[in-house]
Each structure stands twice: as C-alpha cells, then as structure tokens.
Amino acid sequence: MAATDRPRSITASAECGDGTRPVRRSSAVRTAAGGAPGINKTISALTSAALALPGLASSVQAAGPMERQWDVGYFHYEEGGERMRVESLKQSLVLPLGDALDLTLNAVRDTISGASPIYNVPEIRCQDGRVFTAPVISVSGASGNAEPSGTRPERPPLNTGDCRLGSARQVMLEDTFQDVRSAGDFKLNYYRGDTSLGLGAGVSREQDYDSRFLSLDLRREINDKLTTLAFGYSLASDTFSPLNKPDFSGDKDAHQILLGLTQVLGRNDLLQINLTLGYDQGYLTDPYKNVYLLSTNAAIDESRPDSRRQWNLLARYNHYFTAFKAALHLDYRYSRSDWGIDAHTLEAAWIQPLGQGWHLIPRLRYYTQSEADFYQSYFETLPASGDYSSDYRLAGFGALGGGLKLTRQVTSQARLDLGVEFYDRQSAYGLQEHADSAFADYGFTVYSLNLHLEF
Amino acid sequence: MNARRLSRSLMLLTPLLAGCATQVAPWERGHLARPEMALEPYPLEASFRQHVFFSKESVSGGYGVGGGGCGCN
Numbered sequence: 001m002a003a004t005d006r007p008r009s010i011t012a013s014a015e016c017g018d019g020t021r022p023v024r025r026s027s028a029v030r031t032a033a034g035g036a037p038g039i040n041k042t043i044s045a046l047t048s049a050a051l052a053l054p055g056l057a058s059s060v061q062a063a064g065p066m067e068r069q070w071d072v073g074y075f076h077y078e079e080g081g082e083r084m085r086v087e088s089l090k091q092s093l094v095l096p097l098g099d100a101l102d103l104t105l106n107a108v109r110d111t112i113s114g115a116s117p118i119y120n121v122p123e124i125r126c127q128d129g130r131v132f133t134a135p136v137i138s139v140s141g142a143s144g145n146a147e148p149s150g151t152r153p154e155r156p157p158l159n160t161g162d163c164r165l166g167s168a169r170q171v172m173l174e175d176t177f178q179d180v181r182s183a184g185d186f187k188l189n190y191y192r193g194d195t196s197l198g199l200g201a202g203v204s205r206e207q208d209y210d211s212r213f214l215s216l217d218l219r220r221e222i223n224d225k226l227t228t229l230a231f232g233y234s235l236a237s238d239t240f241s242p243l244n245k246p247d248f249s250g251d252k253d254a255h256q257i258l259l260g261l262t263q264v265l266g267r268n269d270l271l272q273i274n275l276t277l278g279y280d281q282g283y284l285t286d287p288y289k290n291v292y293l294l295s296t297n298a299a300i301d302e303s304r305p306d307s308r309r310q311w312n313l314l315a316r317y318n319h320y321f322t323a324f325k326a327a328l329h330l331d332y333r334y335s336r337s338d339w340g341i342d343a344h345t346l347e348a349a350w351i352q353p354l355g356q357g358w359h360l361i362p363r364l365r366y367y368t369q370s371e372a373d374f375y376q377s378y379f380e381t382l383p384a385s386g387d388y389s390s391d392y393r394l395a396g397f398g399a400l401g402g403g404l405k406l407t408r409q410v411t412s413q414a415r416l417d418l419g420v421e422f423y424d425r426q427s428a429y430g431l432q433e434h435a436d437s438a439f440a441d442y443g444f445t446v447y448s449l450n451l452h453l454e455f
Numbered sequence: 456m457n458a459r460r461l462s463r464s465l466m467l468l469t470p471l472l473a474g475c476a477t478q479v480a481p482w483e484r485g486h487l488a489r490p491e492m493a494l495e496p497y498p499l500e501a502s503f504r505q506h507v508f509f510s511k512e513s514v515s516g517g518y519g520v521g522g523g524g525c526g527c528n
Contacts, residue, residue, distance in 0.1 A: 071498070236522070351496065399512070
C-alpha cells in the first residue's frame with residue numbers, strides 16, 4: 001500500500017555511526033570526497049547520508065536508485081477465541097538497475113482460517129424468565145450457503161410488556177472458513193534530476209476474490225531539496241465471486257489520488273502531509289454479511305451503496321532527539337467518507353538505539369470511528385434507502401493498540417527484527433456518538449519476525 | 456465541499472512551511488538521514504499493519520497509493 005513511502009536505503013555516515021550499522025558510502029560520494037582526510041571526510045560523509053534520503057539529496061548529486069536489499073517477514077495474526085487467524089509470509093526485493101532505475105518486487109501469501117461475525121441478533125427476555133434468540137441460521141464457511149436449519153423458533157409478542165428486547169449478540173460464520181491469498185506486485189522507479197517517476201502494478205488472488213492494480217507516482221524535489229512534492233494515482237479493479245452465490249460475481253473499481261508534501265523543518269525535524277482522495281464504484285456489499293430483520297424474524301443479505309468517496313488527511317512528524325540518539329514518529333490521520341463515517345487515527349513510535357546493534361521500538365495507536373449512516377446492529381424493518389448493513393466494521397467504536405519491537409544488526413549486512421503488537425477494540429473507546437456495539441468488542445495480537453539484508 | 460476546502464488550505468500551507476523552515480545545509484542533514492528518521496523505517500511491517508487495519512476498520516489508506524483489494528473479513 002505504502003508505495004510512495006518506501007524509504008530509500010540509507011547510507012550510514014562515518015560521523016553518525018554508532019557502530020550498530022554498516023558504514024557504507026556510494027561510489028559517487030567517494031569520488032566527490034576524493035579521499036580527502038579530516039573535516040572534508042566528515043562533511044562528505046554527512047552529505048552522503050543526506051543523499052540517501054528522499055527529498056534530501058545534495059544539489060551536486062541527483063536522487064538515484066535505491067540500494068540492493070531483500071526483506072522477508074513472517075507475521076502471525078490471531079484474534080481471541082475461535083475467530084480469525086492469519087499466517088502471512090511476505091518478501092520484498094529491491095534491485096538497482098543502472099544509474100537511473102530501480103525495481104522493487106513484492107510477494108505475499110496469507111493463509112486465513114477461523115470464524116468471523118455475519119450478523120447480530122437481539123435477545124428477547126420475558127418476565128417469566130424465558131430468553132429467545134432469532135432463527136439460528138447455519139452458514140457453513142465461505143463455501144456454504146445460508147439456509148435456515150430446522151424450524152424457526154417462535155418469537156413472543158413484544159408489545160405486551162411481558163417481553164422486551166435485550167442486548168444483541170453476534171452470530172459467527174462457522175470455524176470452517178479457509179482461504180489462501182497470494183499477491184505479487186512490482187514497482188519501477190525512474191530518477192532524473194530532481195524528479196522521480198514510479199510505475200507499479202500487481203495482482204492479488206483468493207478463492208473468491210481477484211484484484212489487479214496499477215499505480216503511478218511522481219515526486220519532485222524543490223527548495224534546495226528541503227521540500228518534496230508528490231503526486232500519485234492508482235486504480236484497482238476487483239472481482240468478487242462469492243462461494244455462497246454460485247451464479248453471481250460483482251465488480252468494483254477503486255481510484256485513489258494522492259497529493260503529498262514532505263518538508264525539512266530543521267536539522268532534526270521532518271514533516272509530511274498527504275491528502276488522499278478515494279473513489280470506489282461497483283459491488284461494495286460484503287456477500288458474507290447478513291442483517292437480522294426483527295419484523296420478519298429472518299437474516300437477509302446486507303446491501304451497501306454502489307459508490308463511496310473517502311478522503312484522508314495524514315500528517316507525519318519525525319523528530320530526532322540528539323541526547324538519546326532516538327527518533328520520535330508521530331502520525332495523525334483524519335478520514336472521512338460519504339457513508340457518514342469519520343475517523344481519527346493517532347500513532348506514536350519511539351526508535352531507541354541501545355548500542356551493540358540493538359534497537360527497541362515501542363509503539364502506541366489509537367483509532368476512533370463513527371458509524372455508517374446505514375449501519376444498525378439489527379433492523380426493525382428495512383430502511384427506505386435500500387442500504388443496510390450490520391457489519392461490525394461499520395459500527396462506531398474505538399481501538400487501542402500497542403506494540404514492542406526489538407531489532408538487532410547481526411552482521412554488517414543482516415538485521416533481524418522481532419515484534420509483537422496488541423489491538424483492543426471497544427465500543428466504549430469510541431469518541432464520536434454511536435450506538436453501543438459492545439457485543440462486537442474483540443482484540444487481536446500480531447507476532448512478527450523479519451530479516452533485512454543488504455547485499 | 457470539505458475536500459475542496461482542505462486541498463485549498465494544503466496549497467496555502469506549502470509556501471508557509473517552506474518559508475518557516477530554516478535553511479538546513481546538506482552537511483547539516485545527518486540526523487535526518489539516519490535510518491530511524493526515515494518516514495517508514497520498516498516498510499514490510501508497515502504494509503502488513505496497514506493491511507490488517509484496512510480489513511478491520513472502515514477507513515483506510517492515506518500513506519500512499521497502490522496495492523490491490525482483498526475479500527478480507
């Protein structure tokens with residue numbers, strides 16, 4: 001996703017080196033330094049470091065291709081209970097091609113299993129102690145079909161005062177759900193003077209979902225390389241062939257436009273502001289999600305609008321603390337969509353070198369979103385708009401996350417990263433006014449292992 | 456429309472930021488060039504995290520363009 005954010009490989013400077021990272025200099029800089037000793041060497045080393053950061057290249061040297069590197073990562077994602085588990089294997093290879101080109105090749109394979117929520121039913125509690133729940137619908141995995149099993153339980157009259165609606169609970173897609181997602185993409189960057197141009201494309205395949213995308217981005221350094229302007233566009237074209245609807249498939253196009261500005265504010269301060277506009281059109285309904293209708297005592301397929309506009313304003317601020325030799329990363333994102341959802345995302349990370357090649361990175365994240373206009377945990381009757389969903393992801397809620405990552409420079413060319421991250425979603429954490437969705441509270445944990453090689 | 460107002464204020468912000476930033480000479484950019492100061496120091500992990508949040512929250516993106524969709528539940 002973060003096509004424009006991929007950092008160029010950083011060449012360490014002799015002066016800044018704390019012995020934890022490889023000290024390498026590009027041949028271009030070596031020529032410029034001419035082997036001069038003392039202060040000139042330091043300056044050229046610092047300059048070489050600056051050269052390597054996008055938007056910071058010195059005026060004597062145009063921005064150039066990234067250095068050769070390979071990243072491979074294993075991620076284990078696990079929700080609580082019998083819910084979703086994902087094993088993910090990712091790799092990313094960066095190859096410089098001459099003086100003006102580089103190529104990045106990414107591949108990922110996700111193995112997905114476990115149960116996920118399909119709809120919510122209210123419990124009906126009567127004064128005589130009886131508790132009723134809605135018809136139990138058996139849905140067997142993504143390959144199954146939604147057929148009521150057995151006879152529908154009788155629903156007591158709600159208007160007599162003896163019985164009233166209690167809290168909702170989630171009905172889960174059974175734990176037979178299995179899928180594999182394989183995806184690959186490439187990105188080719190071309191560098192010329194202060195400008196670079198990126199072209200990318202990729203595919204993603206699942207049993208029931210195919211996606212193809214193209215992306216284009218343009219970056220230009222101005223203002224003595226202190227400012228970088230970016231423009232990006234991408235188009236994804238997706239086809240959903242739900243396994244529970246054999247004769248149906250739905251298509252969707254997703255357009256994204258990005259305008260970005262990266263600005264050096266001082267020796268230790270860097271700011272990036274991105275504005276992203278997204279427009280999705282086509283089949284945006286989730287074919288595996290139902291809504292429960294109280295009036296007919298049945299669960300039926302959800303229905304979403306066939307377009308969505310969304311925009312994001314992202315501000316990222318980095319500050320370097322010389323005293324700690326540490327970097328603080330602060331991100332804030334405001335998002336809004338014409339489905340009535342607005343959201344705030346706050347993230348902070350602290351990258352602390354510990355010496356001997358070790359780094360410790362604590363991270364915190366907070367997210368809050370309002371509910372979609374057409375979301376209800378269940379429906380009395382179908383709304384006239386024709387749009388209705390009880391997808392827990394369209395509810396109003398908040399989420400707190402945190403993680404810890406430890407990295408170790410093993411050799412001058414290899415770095416090993418180990419990380420864990422927690423996520424806790426609670427209806428009560430949501431800032432915006434929303435209907436209670438505490439029945440959908442859950443959490444997940446991600447464990448990660450990464451190897452980074454420069455060769 | 457909100458988006459239009461926003462993009463206009465972003466355009467106004469550009470020269471403002473450039474103006475208030477002190478001139479930082481290339482040899483003064485050593486700290487900025489450190490790997491810790493890269494906007495995305497761990498890109499592989501970042502793309503996995505964004506994919507998870509994309510699957511579990513209703514808004515997504517903002518960090519870049521590109522990437523395919525998924526039928527994520």
